[in-house]
Amino acid sequence: MMVFHHRRQWLAKAARRVAAGVALLAEPVRWLHRRFRHRPAADAALWEGEARFRLLIQRAPVPLGCLDREGNVRSLNDRFLLLFGYTLADIPTFQEWLRRAYPDEASRRAFLAAWQAARDQAARTGTAMPPLETTVTCRDGTLRAVEISGIELGGDLRIMDAGIPEIE
Numbered sequence: 001m002m003v004f005h006h007r008r009q010w011l012a013k014a015a016r017r018v019a020a021g022v023a024l025l026a027e028p029v030r031w032l033h034r035r036f037r038h039r040p041a042a043d044a045a046l047w048e049g050e051a052r053f054r055l056l057i058q059r060a061p062v063p064l065g066c067l068d069r070e071g072n073v074r075s076l077n078d079r080f081l082l083l084f085g086y087t088l089a090d091i092p093t094f095q096e097w098l099r100r101a102y103p104d105e106a107s108r109r110a111f112l113a114a115w116q117a118a119r120d121q122a123a124r125t126g127t128a129m130p131p132l133e134t135t136v137t138c139r140d141g142t143l144r145a146v147e148i149s150g151i152e153l154g155g156d157l158r159i160m161d162a163g164i165p166e167i168e
Contacts, residue, residue, distance in 0.1 A: 067094050085139030101136045115148075122152065 057064060063080035067073055071094040081087060084101075091097040102108035111134055118129040131147040138144055 065097075071095060073097065083138070083144065084136065090139060100139070103137055107135075118149070119152075122150075 057075075058077050059079075060077055061079060063083050064077045065073055065080055066075045073088060073091055073093060073096075076086070076088055076091075086097070086100065091100060098108050098112060102111050111132070114132050114134075115129075118132055122129040128151040129149045131149040133145070133147055135143050135145050136148075
């Protein structure tokens with residue numbers, strides 16, 4: 001009977017310690033709940049904003065393409081496809097786009113030299129690349145006069161746009 005009594009006392013003490021520990025945690029847990037209870041709504045708003053921005057880029061009225069640091073084409077918007085006819089499958093890299101847009105070696109080299117000079121100028125000044133007037137060969141073989149410029153974003157992405165010059 002004595003052993004049972006000691007076990008009971010020990011269990012009672014252990015239960016009091018656990019209850020005291022839970023009581024100590026209750027206030028920090030309440031504080032965390034108050035602090036972060038609106039977090040899911042903020043996260044949802046952030047995701048919604050990002051989705052809207054992606055949709056804006058995809059449906060922008062100017063052709064846009066994203067390149068990564070290695071020269072892989074990450075995305076092309078709807079307008080790019082409409083004006084030039086190229087898909088990501090057609091031009092998975094900047095080099096492939098150059099080859100198709102400038103099938104003539106001399107025009108490709110001329111554009112690439114101008115592109116590099118514009119990139120260097122943008123890097124020196126911390127601004128967007130100045131527009132380059134050029135003629136691009138579309139997927140169907142037609143030629144399209146455009147202005148191409150771009151901007152470096154965090155060193156990872158280059159956004160390239162190919163606006164069509166105004167007809168005079």
